[in-house]
Amino acid sequence: MTVKKPLSLNAIATLLISWATVICFLIFGSDWLTGLSLNLTTGLLFLWLFSVIMYTAFGVVHEAEDVAELLGEPLGTLVLTLSIVIIEVALVSAVMLGAKEAPTLGRDTMFAVLMIVLNGVVGLGLLIGGIRHKEQSYNLQGAAAYLAVLIPLTSIALILPNFTKSTDNGTLSPLQATAFSIFTIALYAIFILIQTGRHRGFFIHPDEAKKLKEDKKNKVKSVKKKPRPDMATVLKHLALLLLNILPIVLLSKNLAKILDFGISALELPPALGGIIIAAIVFTPEGISALRAVIRDDLQRALNLCLGAATSTVGLTVPAVLAISLFTGQTVILGLAPTEMTLLAVTLLLCTLTFSNLRTTLLEGAVHLVMFFVYIVLVFSP
Numbered sequence: 001m002t003v004k005k006p007l008s009l010n011a012i013a014t015l016l017i018s019w020a021t022v023i024c025f026l027i028f029g030s031d032w033l034t035g036l037s038l039n040l041t042t043g044l045l046f047l048w049l050f051s052v053i054m055y056t057a058f059g060v061v062h063e064a065e066d067v068a069e070l071l072g073e074p075l076g077t078l079v080l081t082l083s084i085v086i087i088e089v090a091l092v093s094a095v096m097l098g099a100k101e102a103p104t105l106g107r108d109t110m111f112a113v114l115m116i117v118l119n120g121v122v123g124l125g126l127l128i129g130g131i132r133h134k135e136q137s138y139n140l141q142g143a144a145a146y147l148a149v150l151i152p153l154t155s156i157a158l159i160l161p162n163f164t165k166s167t168d169n170g171t172l173s174p175l176q177a178t179a180f181s182i183f184t185i186a187l188y189a190i191f192i193l194i195q196t197g198r199h200r201g202f203f204i205h206p207d208e209a210k211k212l213k214e215d216k217k218n219k220v221k222s223v224k225k226k227p228r229p230d231m232a233t234v235l236k237h238l239a240l241l242l243l244n245i246l247p248i249v250l251l252s253k254n255l256a257k258i259l260d261f262g263i264s265a266l267e268l269p270p271a272l273g274g275i276i277i278a279a280i281v282f283t284p285e286g287i288s289a290l291r292a293v294i295r296d297d298l299q300r301a302l303n304l305c306l307g308a309a310t311s312t313v314g315l316t317v318p319a320v321l322a323i324s325l326f327t328g329q330t331v332i333l334g335l336a337p338t339e340m341t342l343l344a345v346t347l348l349l350c351t352l353t354f355s356n357l358r359t360t361l362l363e364g365a366v367h368l369v370m371f372f373v374y375i376v377l378v379f380s381p
Contacts, residue, residue, distance in 0.1 A: 011240055014059035018247035021052045025254050033254060036261045046262065049255040054280055056248050057087060061284040063241040070234050083241060085311055088113075088281045089319045090249040091256070096323055102260070103332045106320035107158065107170075108274025111339060113312045114154065115374045116278055117305050118346050121286045123367030125293040125301050126353075130361025136298040142202040143354035146306035149191045151347055153313040156180055158343060162334035170334020177325060181318040188314030205299045271378050282308055298359065338381065342374055 025032070036042050064083040092109055096102045129136045157180070166173040172180065195203055259273055285304050292300040317333070324331040335343060349370065353363045 011059065011063065014056060015240070015243055018052055018056040018059070018244065018251075021048070022247050022250050025251065029254055033257050036258065038265055042258060042262070046255070046258045049251055049258065050276075050280070053248050053251055053255060054283060056244055057280060058284045059244045060084075060087060060241065060248070061288070063237050063244055067234065067237045067241060070237065083245065084281060084285065084308065085315045086245055087248050088277065088312065088316055090245075091252045091277045091280065092316065092320060093252075093323060096320075096329065102273075103330045104270060105273055105277075106316060106331060107333050107335065108271045109277045110274075110312055110316055111158065111335060111343070112271070112274040112278035113282060114309055114343065114346065115371060116275075116282060117286070117309045117312075118350055119367045119371035119374065121282075121289055122302075122305050122350075122353075123364045123369075123371055125290055125298075125305070126359050126364030127361050127368060128290065128364070129293045129296070129298060129359065130364055132294065133296050135358040135360055136293070136296060137206065137358050138298045138302055138354075139202055139204060139206050140354065140357055141199075142204075142299075143302060143306065145191070145194070145199070145202055146302075146310055147347070147351055147354065149187060150306070150310050150313065153184060153187065153310065153317075154343060154347065156184065157313055157317045157333055158335050159340055160334075161332075162340070170332045171330060172321070172333065174325060177321040177331075181321050184314055184317050188310070191310065191314070203299075203303055205297075269378050269381070275378065281312075302354075336381075338377060342370070342377070346370060 032041075032045060060083050088109065092106055096105055126136075161167075161170045161172050164172065164176060166176060259276060262268070263270060263273055285308055289301040289304040292298070292304070320331055320333075323329065349366060353359065353367070
């Protein structure tokens with residue numbers, strides 16, 4: 001028996017809207033983006049691009065989830081993770097290559113993702129979950145595994161560059177950049193293998209993990225055999241996935257020009273570019289995480305949030321450093337003292353929050369306070 005998933009009208013609509021926008025900017029984009037000024041036209045162009053990219057990002061996540069459901073683990077998780085990271089890398093790369101100087105964009109984007117995910121989404125999720133369900137449970141081993149990887153990755157990428165002697169101003173030497181990229185990819189790859197293989201039980205709810213252990217111990221086999229996915233359907237969704245990602249990559253360069261101009265012309269904080277990119281990348285997954293919390297599935301929400309934070313650092317750092325090595329651009333990864341303090345407090349807070357078997361709204365309130373502190377410091381350093 002095979003599983004077939006028909007294409008939805010929403011998927012077709014996403015493709016039509018995104019590719020129609022791509023065609024419009026290919027034909028008229030050079031005229032629209034020449035001589036940008038602070039007027040209504042520029043604002044409408046930004047809203048148009050931002051809305052289409054965001055809408056298409058939802059389509060990417062939807063198709064990636066369909067592929068994940070069809071393929072199962074570990075391929076499903078890898079498809080979903082790589083889809084999100086490709087969008088982020090495409091946006092960061094477009095801004096880095098399109099702007100005259102964007103040495104801190106990669107750092108600002110990663111830091112914004114960490115603050116939005118670990119404080120904003122986690123805080124709001126725990127607060128909503130506490131109000132709606134009082135207490136929620138999750139797999140403590142999985143949360144500990146995420147943090148065990150996330151803490152060294154963030155320290156190597158965002159803190160250590162401030163204290164190396166080979167270079168200054170939070171940068172890395174070519175040798176350090178190459179070595180740290182290899183180490184980061186290796187650690188992230190090991191984590192993925194653990195998550196989807198030997199210790200898969202760490203990342204499912206304790207009740208499900210307990211049942212799996214008992215079934216394995218008693219050598220119980222499921223009566224129902226999982227239907228084999230129809231390969232034609234899998235290929236269709238993979239094609240849709242690629243066709244949704246490509247418009248984002250093509251449109252990101254146009255968005256980068258407007259974004260760079262707007263931040264400069266309005267004298268806005270440079271970190272705002274990273275926040276906007278982080279919002280585009282993580283909003284679809286963030287909404288999915290909050291929906292999971294509402295239906296009392298905190299485990300899925302944590303997998304989405306902590307998984308997004310881990311993959312962002314684990315895969316964006318090598319990509320940003322590769323751009324730096326091949327183009328000769330200066331990339332500043334080291335955070336400012338204020339931001340380092342926020343990151344350290346956030347990681348410590350996450351360690352305390354996910355050291356108990358159940359969460360309450362108190363933890364959510366504390367994380368949200370840290371998120372609001374971050375927002376204030378963006379506009380008033």
